[in-house]
Amino acid sequence: MCLGIESTAHTFGASLVDDRDRIVTNVNSTYRPPVGVGIHPRKASEHLASVADGIVKTALSIKDGSSIDPDVIAYAAGPGLGPCLRIGATVARALSSFLKKPLVPVHHGVAHLDIAMSITKAHDPLAVLVSGGHTSILVHVGKRWRVYGETQDITLGNLLDMFAREAKLPSPGGLSVSREATKGENLIKLPYTVKGNDVAYSGLLTAAATSLRRQGNLADLCFSLQETAFSMLSEAVERSLVQTRRSEVLLAGGVAASPRLREMIGSVAEDHGASFHPVPIEYSGDCGAQIACSGRLAYESGTTVSTSDSFVTPRWRMDEVDVPWIPRA
Amino acid sequence: MDTASLTSTPLHRGAEADLSLGTIGPWKVVVKRRVRKKYRNPILDERIRHDRTISEASVIHEAKTAGARVPSIVGVDIENNTIVMTHLAGTVARECLDDMGKSEAQKLLRSIGEQIGLLHTAGIVHGDLTTSNVIVSPSGASFIVDFGMSHRSVEPEDRGVDLHLLQRSIVASHSQDSSSMMNATIRGYEKTAGKKIATSTWRKAREIARRGRYFAIR
Numbered sequence: 001m002c003l004g005i006e007s008t009a010h011t012f013g014a015s016l017v018d019d020r021d022r023i024v025t026n027v028n029s030t031y032r033p034p035v036g037v038g039i040h041p042r043k044a045s046e047h048l049a050s051v052a053d054g055i056v057k058t059a060l061s062i063k064d065g066s067s068i069d070p071d072v073i074a075y076a077a078g079p080g081l082g083p084c085l086r087i088g089a090t091v092a093r094a095l096s097s098f099l100k101k102p103l104v105p106v107h108h109g110v111a112h113l114d115i116a117m118s119i120t121k122a123h124d125p126l127a128v129l130v131s132g133g134h135t136s137i138l139v140h141v142g143k144r145w146r147v148y149g150e151t152q153d154i155t156l157g158n159l160l161d162m163f164a165r166e167a168k169l170p171s172p173g174g175l176s177v178s179r180e181a182t183k184g185e186n187l188i189k190l191p192y193t194v195k196g197n198d199v200a201y202s203g204l205l206t207a208a209a210t211s212l213r214r215q216g217n218l219a220d221l222c223f224s225l226q227e228t229a230f231s232m233l234s235e236a237v238e239r240s241l242v243q244t245r246r247s248e249v250l251l252a253g254g255v256a257a258s259p260r261l262r263e264m265i266g267s268v269a270e271d272h273g274a275s276f277h278p279v280p281i282e283y284s285g286d287c288g289a290q291i292a293c294s295g296r297l298a299y300e301s302g303t304t305v306s307t308s309d310s311f312v313t314p315r316w317r318m319d320e321v322d323v324p325w326i327p328r329a
Numbered sequence: 330m331d332t333a334s335l336t337s338t339p340l341h342r343g344a345e346a347d348l349s350l351g352t353i354g355p356w357k358v359v360v361k362r363r364v365r366k367k368y369r370n371p372i373l374d375e376r377i378r379h380d381r382t383i384s385e386a387s388v389i390h391e392a393k394t395a396g397a398r399v400p401s402i403v404g405v406d407i408e409n410n411t412i413v414m415t416h417l418a419g420t421v422a423r424e425c426l427d428d429m430g431k432s433e434a435q436k437l438l439r440s441i442g443e444q445i446g447l448l449h450t451a452g453i454v455h456g457d458l459t460t461s462n463v464i465v466s467p468s469g470a471s472f473i474v475d476f477g478m479s480h481r482s483v484e485p486e487d488r489g490v491d492l493h494l495l496q497r498s499i500v501a502s503h504s505q506d507s508s509s510m511m512n513a514t515i516r517g518y519e520k521t522a523g524k525k526i527a528t529s530t531w532r533k534a535r536e537i538a539r540r541g542r543y544f545a546i547r
Contacts, residue, residue, distance in 0.1 A: 136541075139501060141501060141502075146500060146501045147497070147501075147541060148497070148501050150541050152537070152540055152541070153540075187370055187372045187373060189376075192373075192377070194478070195456065195478075195490050196456060196457045196458070196459075196478065196490060196493075196494040197457075197494065197497075198490075227369075227370045227373060228373065231368070231369045231370070231373060234366075234368050234369070235344070235345070235366075238344045238345070238366075239344040239345075239457070241344070242342075242343060242344040242461075243344075243423070243459055243461050243498070243502065244501070244502065263368070264368035264369075265368075267367045267368040268368055271367065272342075317541070
């Protein structure tokens, strides 16, 4: 039984995953900043610290009221906000030395893909990771995920969150923009920037925010922002799929919850005869289960860290982590 | 040019266009038709296909004038977002690179570098330069194809994207050692673009690679 602890940004989560890759418990609490404001790292970390013990306790207790001692403790070592990462790492270190169980560092982005692959039964997909921290198109070659395309500036999650902030829509921004977009129908011309397999969203954000300040129609702007931003990514995904010739397309990360994005990436996969594996919405956002799932796989392939070496890594690229457990059986 | 009545057989389905093979007079031609994308909003879709068809045709023509090895434009059918160009016999570099020995592969990359240098000095950036977009003729000459993402620019930034994409396609799709492949590319590039442009473009390419998410400052 592997306990996973997530605390890279706004969410503190703890979860148990058993030896057969089944999620036994998954308990999470998310910090929500006030409308119009972003996540303040210190305020987020204070929230995480205040909920940590209750969440771990709940995650370790099963239905009959008894509690489970995990065999392995996995924690999100990065990438993420330093103050937040340190909360989860501290809890994990304490549990590991108290229970005398091995400690496993997990890459948060790799974990998004691992849980998505576990649940949707993907083997060796073209992976599309879209969240507040990542917007990348990846394929697994050798022992690592290789970045095939990515954002050159802000992520898709940043784009939606920052626009939502400008528009005074509540967090999470992606959901708010998505709701508004269903009421929009006029396509406003916005910058469309695809560079090969890469995308760049900052120009799009500026143009959309400027248009909003000039009293643009909010529903139409949300609609156009989604259509433009998602089309850019879909085009990069399609290009990558044709070149890498994978037969599966995985969609993971918080923005994978967007119905319109699921529809578009699904359509790209279908067009090229690839199966489509979108992560279930309840596991798309940051959660303990992704860390437990990835930690279990990492532990099985021999990854552990001593307490004294269990650093957090706020900046840590996907292609710097060995993931020998892919392709999956 | 009206391509609606032109008979052709399917050749390849790319990411944004369907390629088919036809004959006009003595020439074997490739018909490149930008097809509608179901995932895209129809207005956005039409705008992108229309703009790229016009831009691609004119850039290919300019590249030819600059002395680069590219297909020749036979005709453009704007209503159907279609370009007709001469067919090139050969193999896609993606297919043959891994079967080559190291020195043969380096020779190919050097020749690709020379072609990119010619394009860049003519003010053209390719915008989607991967090993899938290079055709190696039976004599071993490299032809650059698919100018769908290309545009006019003399900015080191845009030139850098070309080398960055080529490098990434070698890292992600090939077993050849990427650093010696890139060294060969840059040697060829330097030959046609000159040392000054080569230095600034390569510096920019490395900077673009580092711009990706979560690169630690080392």
